[in-house]
Amino acid sequence: MQVEAFSRVPFRLAVLVLCGGALLAAVSGCHRPPSPDVMATVNGKDILRSELEKYYKVEVGDNQQEPSAEQANIVRLNVLRQMIEDEILQQRAAKLNLAASDEDVSAKLTEMKAPYTQEEFDKQLKARNLTVDDLKRDLRRSLTKTKLLNKEIESKINITDAEISGYYAAHKSEFNLIEPRYQLAQIVVTSGPAQQTGNLQNNKASGDADAKKKIQALHSKLEGGEDFGAVAMNFSENPNTASNGGDMGFIPESQLRSELEVYNAIGKLKPGQITDVLPIYDGAGPGRRTVGYAIFKLIAREPAGQRELNDPRVQQIIRQGLREGHAQLLKNAYLEVLHDEAKVHNYFADQILKQGAP
Numbered sequence: 323m324q325v326e327a328f329s330r331v332p333f334r335l336a337v338l339v340l341c342g343g344a345l346l347a348a349v350s351g352c353h354r355p356p357s358p359d360v361m362a363t364v365n366g367k368d369i370l371r372s373e374l375e376k377y378y379k380v381e382v383g384d385n386q387q388e389p390s391a392e393q394a395n396i397v398r399l400n401v402l403r404q405m406i407e408d409e410i411l412q413q414r415a416a417k418l419n420l421a422a423s424d425e426d427v428s429a430k431l432t433e434m435k436a437p438y439t440q441e442e443f444d445k446q447l448k449a450r451n452l453t454v455d456d457l458k459r460d461l462r463r464s465l466t467k468t469k470l471l472n473k474e475i476e477s478k479i480n481i482t483d484a485e486i487s488g489y490y491a492a493h494k495s496e497f498n499l500i501e502p503r504y505q506l507a508q509i510v511v512t513s514g515p516a517q518q519t520g521n522l523q524n525n526k527a528s529g530d531a532d533a534k535k536k537i538q539a540l541h542s543k544l545e546g547g548e549d550f551g552a553v554a555m556n557f558s559e560n561p562n563t564a565s566n567g568g569d570m571g572f573i574p575e576s577q578l579r580s581e582l583e584v585y586n587a588i589g590k591l592k593p594g595q596i597t598d599v600l601p602i603y604d605g606a607g608p609g610r611r612t613v614g615y616a617i618f619k620l621i622a623r624e625p626a627g628q629r630e631l632n633d634p635r636v637q638q639i640i641r642q643g644l645r646e647g648h649a650q651l652l653k654n655a656y657l658e659v660l661h662d663e664a665k666v667h668n669y670f671a672d673q674i675l676k677q678g679a680p
Contacts, residue, residue: 361402361670364409369402374670377401379451395674402670410660412463415470422465430461442523475652479645486640490631497629497636502575504588505621507550507568510560510602511537512614520561527559530612537599537615544596550619559614568619584618591620 362369378398382389389397415421435443447457490497512526513533527533536557543553551567558564578585587597602614629636 356669362406362666362668364406365413365665367409367413369405369409374398374402374405376451376456377405399671399674402668406666406668407657407661408463408467410657410664410666411467411470413664414660415466418470418473420466420469420473422462422469426465427458427462430465431458434461438522446524471653471656474656475649479648479652481641481644481648485644486637487631489640489644490636494628499624499626499629501626503572503624504575504578505572505624506570506588507554507619507621508560508563508570509537509540509544509550509554509558509568509617510563510614511540511557511616512559512602514613520564521554521558522556522564525557525559533615537617541596541599541617544617550596569621572624584616588618588620593620593622595620 356363356368359371360368361371361374378394378401381397381401382394412421438446447454452460511533513530525536527536540553540557544550551569554564554568558568560568563570575585578588584597584600587600591597597618599615599617601612602616603610604613605611631637
């Protein structure tokens with residue numbers, strides 16, 4: 323057996339020499355360049371042109387103006403970089419047995435479908451050029467990434483009382499309000515032409531009469547006990563706040579006074595209460611026009627003055643800010659380490675460099 327094993331060594335060495343030297347191109351099977359459809363590889367896993375193009379189309383959306391070839395390839399490079407990063411994380415999660423289960427995916431899909439009829443949901447998928455299987459795949463990858471980062475990053479962050487005290491001491495002036503402020507939420511309905519609404523129902527009023535009818539119906543829903551945030555997410559036509567349940571954040575009193583009708587209406591409320599339907603104008607002065615309608619909810623009112631460290635809200639703000647900062651730092655470092663450990667080849671980048679700039 324020893325003689326037999328030894329007799330095979332020269333053959334192995336010959337193959338290694340051929341594959342590593344000048345005769346590499348003449349030796350079949352030593353190295354095969356990838357198919358033109360392979361845009362990148364991550365530890366031997368191919369990222370295909372068809373996958374890149376699908377996410378490229380999602381990234382550029384329905385822009386009316388077609389990007390130049392150079393601009394399009396810049397976007398493709400950025401999308402491919404994100405796909406490479408995602409694949410590295412997916413492989414790491416699989417190694418740690420953290421892949422999302424079928425039950426996880428089904429539960430998330432059910433949650434996403436809840437605000438829609440089946441017809442509306444299918445329409446949303448079609449608008450994004452996605453199939454249900456595409457969506458399930460993306461959900462699985464997103465949930466898997468979240469599970470991985472929760473285990474590897476979030477679970478290891480511990481914000482101490484000393485850190486909170488230190489931050490407060492260094493930034494005490496940030497917690498001194500020079501004027502009262504109001505935390506508000508809004509539901510907006512506009513009477514102008516169709517636009518991107520940002521709400522889950524993709525629901526838009528058509529004209530002033532329809533806008534009045536819609537806002538009154540939404541006000542009735544709220545008076546009937548429906549959740550303000552849920553109504554805003556489903557029907558509000560302000561794309562900047564609808565996805566947050568209408569939350570506008572904290573508004574300084576001086577800013578609120580510039581809309582005197584809104585200020586006076588909110589001034590009569592207690593936290594948790596809502597205004598009547600209020601008009602939205604396109605400007606100030608006697609010539610202004612009504613362009614929509616709104617309902618406001620007062621979430622909280624804060625007086626001017628210094629917020630002390632023993633205020634639970636101050637501690638929560640500081641804790642959350644510190645946690646997010648720590649998480650971002652650790653995540654960036656974690657991704658760099660995983661990238662260093664991975665064997666990545668970006669063939670699309672090679673192709674662009676080879677062709678040169680137009």
